Amino acid sequence: xxxxxxxxxxxxxxxxxxxxxxxxxxxxxxxxxxxxxxxxxxxxxxxxxxxxxxxxxxxxxxxxxxxxxxxxxxxxxxxxxxxxxxxxxxxxxxxxxxxxxxxxxxxxxxxxxxxxxxxxxxxxxxxxxxxxxxxxxxxxxxxxxxxxxxxxxxxxxxxxxxxxxxxxxxxxxxxxxxxxxxxxxxxxxxxxxxxxxxxxxxxxxxxxxxxxxxxxxxxxxxxxxxxxxxxxxxxxxxxxxxxxxxxxxxxxxxxxxxxxxxxx
Numbered sequence: 001x002x003x004x005x006x007x008x009x010x011x012x013x014x015x016x017x018x019x020x021x022x023x024x025x026x027x028x029x030x031x032x033x034x035x036x037x038x039x040x041x042x043x044x045x046x047x048x049x050x051x052x053x054x055x056x057x058x059x060x061x062x063x064x065x066x067x068x069x070x071x072x073x074x075x076x077x078x079x080x081x082x083x084x085x086x087x088x089x090x091x092x093x094x095x096x097x098x099x100x101x102x103x104x105x106x107x108x109x110x111x112x113x114x115x116x117x118x119x120x121x122x123x124x125x126x127x128x129x130x131x132x133x134x135x136x137x138x139x140x141x142x143x144x145x146x147x148x149x150x151x152x153x154x155x156x157x158x159x160x161x162x163x164x165x166x167x168x169x170x171x172x173x174x175x176x177x178x179x180x181x182x183x184x185x186x187x188x189x190x191x192x193x194x195x196x197x198x199x200x201x202x203x204x205x206x207x208x209x210x211x212x213x214x215x216x217x218x219x220x221x222x223x224x225x226x227x228x229x230x231x232x233x234x235x236x237x238x239x240x241x242x243x244x245x246x247x248x249x250x251x252x253x254x255x256x257x258x259x260x261x262x263x264x
Contacts, residue, residue: 007054011069011230014042018076025083027156029094032087039084042077043255046224046231055227073230078198082157085132089160092133092167114192115247115260117218121145124189128205129196130176132160136194141172149186150176181205187212197222197232197256210242210263219243219261232256240264 002010017038024031045051058066113136119125123146127136130150137148152158158178165174181187190213195202202221209219224232232255238245241264249258 002050002054004054004057007051007058008066008069010045011073014038014045015069015073015076018073018080022076022079022083025086027086027090029087029090032084032091035080035084035087039077039080042231046228047253047255049252052227055230059226070230074233075200077231078200078233081198082131082154086156086160089132089164092164113194113220113249113258114218115249115258117192117260119144119146119192123147123191124186125149125192125194126184126186126190127151127194127196128181128202129199130157130161131196132157133164134161134174134176137174137176138165138169138172141169141174145173146192147173148175149184149190150174151179151181151184152176153178153180181209181212188214190214190217193217193219195219195221197224200233202233203236203238206243206261207239210239213263215263217263218246221259221261222256223259224256228256235259 021031021035021038113119119140121144123144125137125140125146125148127134127148127150130137130152132154134150137150140146141148150161152161155178158176161176165172165176177184187209193209193213195205199205202223206219206221209217221235222232223235224230225234238261243261244264245259246262247260249260251257
């Protein structure tokens, strides 16, 4: 079993290399292979059951510097995932369609996204935090025929994402927009809403969504608790007068879990 000291050392090393690789992004694919290898290693790290005991010890410690390290890891890994999506989109422009381990894991998660709340061709799906390589819109639209809209606050991500959709999703009902939820008319029409696990403000946005959505909407909140919270923003309590938790889809081998909400 991994020791607590070794576990903490691994966390510090990951934080250091994430910081270094994030600063290297220059809108080319120059450092893509290095970042991809680190993200793949980190994905395996946070899903490795042998690390759970060390995490539980760490979680019960009261050292402020460790809390800061966990916060830095969560933010820096989210930033690096966004950059890796940009690398993948740029590679696609050059004809490279190889899929990293991290992306394979995400694609497997998509199949389990809504549990019994199935997406059909009549569904209207909204993804918050679509990123530069919008796998979720592509897979949902291709498999179900549903209309899918993805939003992201990063202009470069939307520009790259649209090129990906043009290449891989010609004819599919997919639209990507750089806008806020409250400025998107489609928000009121959505039957299914998905939040990326790396959206830091997702629970604040969920609270805001209560007045912006219809009564039947189902929200899939990607999150990570315990060990997975090193790579995802964790689950939070919701206002019981607005949203109720109707299901949790726990996937030990996947990088995030899913909480499903409906209006109270």
